[in-house]
Amino acid sequence: MRVGCPKEIKNHEYRVGLTPGAVREYVAHGHSVLIETNAGAGIGADDAAYVAAGAKIAATAKEVFDNSDMIVKVKEPQPSEWVQLREGQILYTYLHLAPDPEQTKGLIASGVTAVAYETVTDERGGLPLLAPMSEVAGRLSIQAGAFSLQKANGGRGILLGGVPGVTPAKVAVIGGGVVGLHAAKMAVGLGADVTILDRSIPRLRQLDDIFNGRVHTRFSTIDALEQEVFAADLVIGAVLIPGAAAPKLVTKKMLGGMKKGAVIVDVAIDQGGCFETSHATTHSDPTYEVDGIIHYCVANMPGAVPITSAHALNNATLAHGLALADHGLEAIRKDKHLQNGLNVHKGKITNKPVADSLGYEMHEPLSVL
Numbered sequence: 001m002r003v004g005c006p007k008e009i010k011n012h013e014y015r016v017g018l019t020p021g022a023v024r025e026y027v028a029h030g031h032s033v034l035i036e037t038n039a040g041a042g043i044g045a046d047d048a049a050y051v052a053a054g055a056k057i058a059a060t061a062k063e064v065f066d067n068s069d070m071i072v073k074v075k076e077p078q079p080s081e082w083v084q085l086r087e088g089q090i091l092y093t094y095l096h097l098a099p100d101p102e103q104t105k106g107l108i109a110s111g112v113t114a115v116a117y118e119t120v121t122d123e124r125g126g127l128p129l130l131a132p133m134s135e136v137a138g139r140l141s142i143q144a145g146a147f148s149l150q151k152a153n154g155g156r157g158i159l160l161g162g163v164p165g166v167t168p169a170k171v172a173v174i175g176g177g178v179v180g181l182h183a184a185k186m187a188v189g190l191g192a193d194v195t196i197l198d199r200s201i202p203r204l205r206q207l208d209d210i211f212n213g214r215v216h217t218r219f220s221t222i223d224a225l226e227q228e229v230f231a232a233d234l235v236i237g238a239v240l241i242p243g244a245a246a247p248k249l250v251t252k253k254m255l256g257g258m259k260k261g262a263v264i265v266d267v268a269i270d271q272g273g274c275f276e277t278s279h280a281t282t283h284s285d286p287t288y289e290v291d292g293i294i295h296y297c298v299a300n301m302p303g304a305v306p307i308t309s310a311h312a313l314n315n316a317t318l319a320h321g322l323a324l325a326d327h328g329l330e331a332i333r334k335d336k337h338l339q340n341g342l343n344v345h346k347g348k349i350t351n352k353p354v355a356d357s358l359g360y361e362m363h364e365p366l367s368v369l
């Protein structure tokens with residue numbers, strides 16, 4: 001198969017869909033790989049490194065889109081990209097369609113077969129292609145929150161860990177999945193007073209075991225949420241209902257009960273966000289204020305640390321990527337986890353949470369493939 005990888009064009013997105021190491025694997029499987037010039041610059045991989053791995057270099061994104069049977073990317077296609085996709089081509093990348101009706105229309109119109117990293121599943125009920133970026137974003141969320149809490153950055157002016165004789169800041173993490181776990185690890189490491197809220201009691205048990213008393217866990221009711229959010233200096237939004245738009249758990253009214261200068265980092269923003277007042281921001285202008293509360297809502301947080309993120313992402317995407325390149329649509333037909341990843345095929349929506357969120361008819365993957 002002809003596999004292509006354009007340079008990412010989203011704001012401050014420095015990751016790349018294929019690292020040179022991944023290219024070498026595709027080439028070893030007999031595929032040809034076309035990389036847009038400078039696609040790996042953000043991770044320190046120049047064109048020569050890709051040529052050494054067996055790729056050919058394309059001068060433009062158009063050349064990549066025109067000459068590839070499968071496009072491997074990181075972020076959801078931007079408008080200038082989705083018009084270059086076509087029927088018969090496979091798109092393998094993050095999509096986050098539920099909160100993005102425009103992109104969904106673009107992908108439907110293109111006829112492309114789009115596999116979304118974030119809805120591919122595994123045998124243990126996890127989301128293996130989302131998990132590495134959730135690890136990164138969870139860890140980054142505390143760095144972003146700590147920075148935003150500094151007075152000069154609009155925050156309350158409190159140090160997460162305090163100092164001897166002064167109590168630490170309170171951090172509330174809403175959603176104790178992968179993002180929540182990694183956010184809590186960093187916050188605990190910095191010495192903060194951390195509470196994790198989740199709706200899953202088995203998950204709260206697991207977290208209690210992992211942290212061995214170093215975090216508080218709370219079942220997430222409206223009451224519990226309100227109490228923790230009102231008490232917090234930093235709130236991390238980390239809930240997920242796979243494929244679906246995030247539930248708005250913290251309302252605008254609740255901001256009134258929070259401490260002035262408190263910070264929220266809504267990591268779930270790529271699924272629309274779990275704060276009513278969240279809207280997506282970019283790395284160039286990551287925060288804004290509503291009712292005295294600083295909001296950080298960057299939808300591609302891992303793009304800020306592309307060396308870590310691109311390698312972690314490629315580790316996770318390689319096996320299914322090779323299966324798609326080796327077997328084309330047959331790879332999806334014979335793997336229920338790739339069927340869960342299929343969001344759009346030949347103009348039809350094939351993922352139920354996406355269809356339900358946006359009001360489209362749902363088509364079972366096997367009925368359209």
Ligand SMILES: NC(=O)C1=CN([C@@H]2O[C@H](COP(=O)(O)OP(=O)(O)OC[C@H]3O[C@@H](n4cnc5c(N)ncnc54)[C@H](O)[C@@H]3O)[C@@H](O)[C@H]2O)C=CC1
Pocket residue numbers: 118130131133134135137174175176177178179180197198199200203220238239240241246247249266267268269270271298299300301302
């Ligand atoms: N902004 C960014 O750059 C990035 C955003 N993300 C996003 O972060 C979000 C979280 O991802 P993961 O941690 O991997 O998901 P996950 O599935 O591992 O964890 C989500 C957790 O939320 C919990 N939950 C669901 N509904 C809840 C509710 N009403 N109250 C409390 N907890 C609830 C679930 O029980 C689960 O434990 C996703 O939207 C993901 O796409 C991930 C990576 C990067």
Ligand SMILES: CC(=O)C(=O)O
Pocket residue numbers: 075094118130133134270299300301302303
């Ligand atoms: C998951 C996601 O949105 C990201 O890594 O940018």
Ligand SMILES: [Mg+2]
Pocket residue numbers: 076096270299300
């Ligand atoms: Mg996004």
